[in-house]
Amino acid sequence: MSTDKYLFDNAAEAEARARMTSLSAQHNEATFRYLEKCGIAPGWSCLEIGAGDGSVARWMAQKAGPAGRVLATDIDPRFIVADSAGVPANMEVRVHDIVKDALPETAFDIIHARLVLVWLPARLAVLDKLVKALKPGGWLLIEDYDAKIIPAEMAAADANAGEQFAKVLQALFELMSRRGLSHSYARDLHHRLGERGLTQVESHGAVTAFHGGSPGADLRIANFQQVKKAAIEAGLVSDAEFGDTIALLRDPDFTAFTPTMFSAFGCKPGAT
Ligand SMILES: C[S@@+](CC[C@H](N)C(=O)[O-])C[C@H]1O[C@@H](n2cnc3c(N)ncnc32)[C@H](O)[C@@H]1O
Numbered sequence: 001m002s003t004d005k006y007l008f009d010n011a012a013e014a015e016a017r018a019r020m021t022s023l024s025a026q027h028n029e030a031t032f033r034y035l036e037k038c039g040i041a042p043g044w045s046c047l048e049i050g051a052g053d054g055s056v057a058r059w060m061a062q063k064a065g066p067a068g069r070v071l072a073t074d075i076d077p078r079f080i081v082a083d084s085a086g087v088p089a090n091m092e093v094r095v096h097d098i099v100k101d102a103l104p105e106t107a108f109d110i111i112h113a114r115l116v117l118v119w120l121p122a123r124l125a126v127l128d129k130l131v132k133a134l135k136p137g138g139w140l141l142i143e144d145y146d147a148k149i150i151p152a153e154m155a156a157a158d159a160n161a162g163e164q165f166a167k168v169l170q171a172l173f174e175l176m177s178r179r180g181l182s183h184s185y186a187r188d189l190h191h192r193l194g195e196r197g198l199t200q201v202e203s204h205g206a207v208t209a210f211h212g213g214s215p216g217a218d219l220r221i222a223n224f225q226q227v228k229k230a231a232i233e234a235g236l237v238s239d240a241e242f243g244d245t246i247a248l249l250r251d252p253d254f255t256a257f258t259p260t261m262f263s264a265f266g267c268k269p270g271a272t
Helices: 013-037 055-064 078-082 123-133 157-177 186-193 215-233 237-250
Strands: 043-048 069-074 089-095 107-115 134-146 199-206 208-212 256-257 258-267
Touching: 013 078, 013 107, 013 215, 043 055, 055 069, 055 089, 055 107, 055 186, 069 208, 078 215, 089 256, 107 123, 107 199, 123 258, 157 186, 157 215, 157 237, 186 199, 199 208, 208 215, 215 237
Parallel strands: 043 069, 043 107, 069 089, 107 134
Antiparallel strands: 134 258, 199 258, 208 256
16 A cells, blocks of 8 residues: 655655765766757756756756746755755746646646656656646656666676665565555656657666665665665564665675666657
8 A cells, every 4th residue: 555655755864865966976967868859948948846956957947048947846845955056047946746736737848857756656647747737849758767677686796695685675665665656667658658649759768787885876875774764664674684785785896787767758749
């Protein structure tokens, strides 16, 4: 049974900040490339959902320029406003729940959400809402993890270490599933965008091997530490197993795969 409470609440500031930093380090380069491919340009009206640390929204604001604007939303935007880079004049930050709160229709040239819809049991209704919010000719870019296609432990040189990591990862996946996260919807994004009438649809998957001590490992440490108490209380994993896995994630000789990040985009038919 799922609840609608986000598992990785930004109020756990140390872990959430570490998560945002490693997500930006790992994925911004590809995200920017796909936003460029969608044609982001001066004067565009942009929407960034679940903006996290705001780094993608700030990049969009730079591309949109003074004639454009960016609306950056999050249920908890504390890291966007706290960032030393500040909030540019053409960017608005809004507390907004993409499931429950309204969005203007036919308002945006581009909408982006990374690692947000994957969490939401109402993700397909949210996709409908996002397509409505696009202007004709506007672009939707959705990026989410699929953790099942390529198991993380396949990259481990030492099979025992891989197995140990996989056990703690499965505990995390179980807690995520109980909150409504889908580990496999991202592979369907290509169809989901197409069946909503978007054209020029593309979907690309990227998986990366990471070493202990890298931003990829820091992300897993932040995630594990945030749910450690809940996972132990649920009997999914022991304190010792947690400790051993955190040590693996600090060991440069340990390697694992990231989940596959699908980046799917398409254009709403009509004039620009
Ligand atoms: C895993 S983080 C990803 C942050 C950022 N998009 C990135 O990829 O770096 C998910 C973000 O979505 C926000 N979020 C969760 N549920 C949301 C909802 N229903 N509406 C808007 N934002 C939400 C969280 O507060 C968090 O900042």
